[in-house]
Every structure is written in C-alpha cells, then in structure tokens.
Amino acid sequence: MQSEEKAPFDTPYAWIGGEAKVRALVDRFYDLMDLEPHYAALRATHGSTLEQARQKxxxxxxxxxxxxxxxxxxxxxxxxRMRHMPFTIGIRERDQWLACMDQAMGEVGVDATLRARLRDSFFQTADWMRNVGA
Incomplete structure (x- = not known):
C-alpha cells in the first residue's frame, strides 16, 4: 500500500487559497449550476434564487x-442530512452536484492533488445525502 504524502499546508482551507478562493469556488459552482443545462435537475432543487444557498x-x-x-x-x-431531507436527492442530483463542483474546482484552479482529495470527500458526503434510491 502506498503511503499518503503530507499535505503542503496545515488545512485544505489554506491549501485552496483561503477565503477569496473558497468564495470564487462557490460562486463558480452556483454560476455553472444556473447556466449549464446538464445541471438542470440540481438547479431545480434550489428554488428561484441561489443567493441564500450560495452564502450558506x-x-x-x-x-x-x-x-x-x-x-x-x-x-x-x-x-x-437533516437539513437536506426536504429536497429530493437521488443519484442524478448527487452526480450533478459532484460534476458541477468538480468543474468549478477545475475552472478556479484548485490544485490537482487537493482537487482529487476533495472529490473523494465530496463523493462520500454527497452519497450519504441521498434520500431516494435513484
């Protein structure tokens, strides 16, 4: 088994670039969700405005x-999980969320190693959030 290298920063927050980069990532994520037709199912779960979700x-x-x-x-x-129960989250919504976040990470220039680690963590969380089978 391969040993994992130590991260170059103490926290993923520092590694990603702090507040400005997290804000850029979130903004790009919601912009993509709003603009890209292949994220339509995900966008539909968010209501008419994205501002509150963006901030949270x-x-x-x-x-x-x-x-x-x-x-x-x-x-x-x-x-x-409790806060997301009112929303239908199936495999399609999970996969669209993950794809949208991955695209946003790529577009704002998240380091490739950190991006891979975050993708794994995001998948675990997003899969756990599912509340319908499909």
Missing part, C-alpha cells in the same frame, strides 16, 4: 475546509 455553502465550506467556522457560529452543527 460559502460559510459551510470555509469551516469544513479548516477555516473560519462561519456556518456553525450562525446555525450550530451543520446536520447536513
């Missing part, structure tokens, strides 16, 4: 990546 994802990702705990300071524990 920025707050959440900042803390999840090891930066400021904006989300938990405002709302407490994320309880992601």
């Amino acid at each position: 994802l920025f707050w959440f990702l900042s803390g999840w990546l090891g930066g400021p705990q904006h989300y938990t300071e405002r709302f407490g524990h994320p309880r992601l």
Whole structure:
C-alpha cells in the first residue's frame, strides 16, 4: 500500500487559497449550476434564487475546509442530512452536484492533488445525502 504524502499546508482551507478562493469556488459552482443545462435537475432543487444557498455553502465550506467556522457560529452543527431531507436527492442530483463542483474546482484552479482529495470527500458526503434510491 502506498503511503499518503503530507499535505503542503496545515488545512485544505489554506491549501485552496483561503477565503477569496473558497468564495470564487462557490460562486463558480452556483454560476455553472444556473447556466449549464446538464445541471438542470440540481438547479431545480434550489428554488428561484441561489443567493441564500450560495452564502450558506460559502460559510459551510470555509469551516469544513479548516477555516473560519462561519456556518456553525450562525446555525450550530451543520446536520447536513437533516437539513437536506426536504429536497429530493437521488443519484442524478448527487452526480450533478459532484460534476458541477468538480468543474468549478477545475475552472478556479484548485490544485490537482487537493482537487482529487476533495472529490473523494465530496463523493462520500454527497452519497450519504441521498434520500431516494435513484
């Protein structure tokens, strides 16, 4: 088994480039979701405006990546699965979320090694969020 190299930064938040890069990532993610027809099912789960979701994802990702705990300071524990239960999340929505986030990471220039690690973590979380079989 291959040993994992030590990350070049103490946290993924620092590695990604801090607040400005997390904001750019979240903004590109939601811009893509709004613009690209192949993310239509994902976009449909978000209602008419993306501003609240955009802000909450920025707050959440900042803390999840090891930066400021904006989300938990405002709302407490994320309880992601519970908070997403009102929305239909199946394989299609999961896969569109993952593809959209991966595209956004590529477009804002997330380091390739970090991008691969985040893809794995995002998949685990997104798959756990599914609440319908398909």
